[in-house]
Amino acid sequence: MNKVSSKVELRFDFERSVVLQDDTRARLRIIAQGKLDSQGQILVVSQATRDRQRNLEDARGKLVEMITRAMHRPKRRRPTRPSRGAKESRLSEKRHDSARKRNRSSAGFE
Numbered sequence: 001m002n003k004v005s006s007k008v009e010l011r012f013d014f015e016r017s018v019v020l021q022d023d024t025r026a027r028l029r030i031i032a033q034g035k036l037d038s039q040g041q042i043l044v045v046s047q048a049t050r051d052r053q054r055n056l057e058d059a060r061g062k063l064v065e066m067i068t069r070a071m072h073r074p075k076r077r078r079p080t081r082p083s084r085g086a087k088e089s090r091l092s093e094k095r096h097d098s099a100r101k102r103n104r105s106s107a108g109f110e
Helices: 022-031 052-071 084-104
Strands: 008-012 042-046
Touching: 008 052, 022 052, 042 052
Parallel strands: none
Antiparallel strands: 008 042
């Protein structure tokens, strides 16, 4: 079986793409970090099947999946603080555990 004759290498120059926004381009650079060639293009290789056309579709699907992941903007984390009730319940639980452990120990020798 000669897979090399049906192997597909798909290159995409995302740095020069006018369709992608700057933030998407930056996220795509991080996602495709292991797939960048020496010119900075994304290199997607597929040799899963013996049919060249199916390998081309597979490579295009991989590229589309990477671009779709890059287009998703992560939600910004808003720093929060624990509520007063959460603090009080945590401290009361600590007091309860401390008292339980204190009662476990021997009272001492007199």
